[in-house]
Amino acid sequence: MALYKFDAGELRRVERRTMTDLKIRERGDLQPLLMHQIDVVSPGTLVISEEFSGWIGSLRRIDLLGIDPDGTLVVFELKRTEDGGHMDLQGIRYAAMASLLSFKEVVGVYAAHLAKHQPGEEAESLLREHLEPGSDAEVAAKVRIVLVSGDFGPEITTTVLWLRACSLDIRCVRLVPYEDGGSIYLDAQQIIPIPEVADYLLKLREKEERNEVARQGERDFTRFIVCHSGGRTVPLPKRRAMLEIIRTLVSQGHSPDELQQVFQMNRFLVAEGMLQSEEEFAGKRVLTVRDDLPVAFNSRRYFTSEDQLIHFGGKTYVFSNQWGSKTRDAMKRIFDRYPQSGITVEEVS
Known part of the structure; x- marks a missing residue:
């Protein structure tokens, strides 16, 4: 869909650009902007690390790592490309690694982040203030993935839809830049799942979980x-x-x-x-x-x-x-x- 400016009784098309054309960099531009304004792509999430690489024997880094109030860790993978590259595979790998973190380790990760960006702040108290009461025991029990890119190719969208059908919480947020009169605008849209049906899908999943609990009552305890x-x-x-x-x-x-x-x-x-x-x-x-x-x-x-x-x-x-x-x-x-x-x-x- 095109973007139009309502101007003096007429609709004037605003030119869509690419982040590559505009020389918007992943690490130099997108990452620091979203680190401080993560609500643009994930409302309610607290960023606890950038370029996180706390893995033994691995040099791979998570672009941004966040945490939701219920203790769910959030892995953000950022690309400026129009097809997303292999970010779906990277996101899965990073989510698996993040799932091993304990609450104590999460506090340490956040402390290192604060020391760099907000020196003097106390990590555990800020983290507990963000978390819902009692959810510290649930930290990393779930991990979700947010893929942020200029656009997504069919390989990624097909993979993401299949992973969601397998109960993995993975989302695609498209960032589309527009240029008008020397000003750059960024349109952020969550395209998977479509926000209008997200609540329905959540209720459907909750129903399936309730059915699974009922089936658990029939399990073999021999x-x-x-x-x-x-x-x-x-x-x-x-x-x-x-x-x-x-x-x-x-x-x-x-x-x-x-x-x-x-x-x-x-x-x-x-x-x-x-x-x-x-x-x-x-x-x-x-x-x-x-x-x-x-x-x-x-x-x-x-x-x-x-x-x-x-x-x-x-x-x-x-x-x-x-x-x-x-x-x-x-x-x-x-x-x-x-x-x-x-x-x-x-x-x-």
Whole structure:
């Protein structure tokens, strides 16, 4: 759509330009302007960092990092191009990394930002003032992504729509510059989701979440007694039963690398050294066992207490605690692969 100036009884078209034509820079112009006026693209958000790069072993930087009053972290990726480049992929990567931040780490990030831009201000008190009561415990429980660009190509818009259908909160804000009589105007429009239907989509998602909660009431809470040469366990939830089975097989000489072959998904992460705590493990270069690829370690998805870490061949492994409806199938595959292990399970309703 074109922009017109209502002038003396006539509509005069205002020329649309590109940020490249106007020599508007991402880091030199857009980033500092939006850092101080983030409401232009994300009302109610507090910027807590620019060029954030607090990742071990990575030089990648988040253009702007913010936080909403409910504790949701907001990753802003900025481009001045007309197609958005690969900003959707960058935003996803940064959101995954940001999801690992604790409240204490967020306070430290904001403190460093204030020291540079508002020296003398106290980070934690300002942060708590911004957050809704009790939401400090929810910091980084959710992360959303805001992509800001001169325009977006079909590859990005298609990807964003699909990610939103998968319940990822990702948005596209288009910044269109216009020039008139030597003055530059910037039209900021959220194009995904369209603001007029955003409330409807939110209510639809809330309904789906309520339905999911109802389905959770029908979940299988069967417990398992694991029997092996060391005796019988007490009734265990399925995730703990799987850990007991795996630890028993490792004690019999089967390596986690070998056991991973039983599973279709990555179930183990590994780091070099005989590590003794979650903190030591998180401080190392962590790899997937199946693909031998570096990965951002999310401790909430693995057994990580001192007595749950698995040591084998001078390395430390953590085992997934994410087990759903296919737990019995996984157990059957294990027992079929290792019939001489002497491990059996008894179900307890």
